Amino acid sequence: xxxxxxxxxxxxxxxxxxxxxxxxxxxxxxxxxxxxxxxxxxxxxxxxxxxxxxxxxxxxxxxxxxxxxxxxxxxxxxxxxxxxxxxxxxxxxxxxxxxxxxxxxxxxxxxxxxx
Numbered sequence: 001x002x003x004x005x006x007x008x009x010x011x012x013x014x015x016x017x018x019x020x021x022x023x024x025x026x027x028x029x030x031x032x033x034x035x036x037x038x039x040x041x042x043x044x045x046x047x048x049x050x051x052x053x054x055x056x057x058x059x060x061x062x063x064x065x066x067x068x069x070x071x072x073x074x075x076x077x078x079x080x081x082x083x084x085x086x087x088x089x090x091x092x093x094x095x096x097x098x099x100x101x102x103x104x105x106x107x108x109x110x111x112x113x114x115x
Contacts, residue, residue, distance in 0.1 A: 022068035028111060033069040036080045037061050037087070061091045070112035081105045 009031070014021050018035065037060070061079065069077040081087040085095035085105030093107035 019062075019065050019068050022065075022072050025072045027071050028074045030072050031075050033073045033077045034080070035061065035065065035069055035077065061087050063091055066091060066093070066109070067112065070109060073111040075111065077109050077111070079107045079109070081107070 022033070061081070066077065066079070079088060079091075079093060081095070081104065083103050083105060085107070088095045088105055088107045093109060095105040095107050098105060
């Protein structure tokens, strides 16, 4: 079987348009929802990552997507953004304090439905 670590749990990745996939899920059905949208100004990446970017959705982070994620999350919604967190602020989220040199920003918001 697969190795397990104490206090760990399985991670299930779902592929598809995020808002549609979240709409299919029951309320409070995932411990955590991670949103990792493509950066509006991409950093220099490997050729492999550039291939992925060709298939990625280029839409900016929306309040509709965040609301859908909050409906599904039991504990947290984590949202990744570029180093200055401008996309997070535009979406009404507060970036978590990071080192100034960090290449990314994060925001964490609770669920909209209590378990």
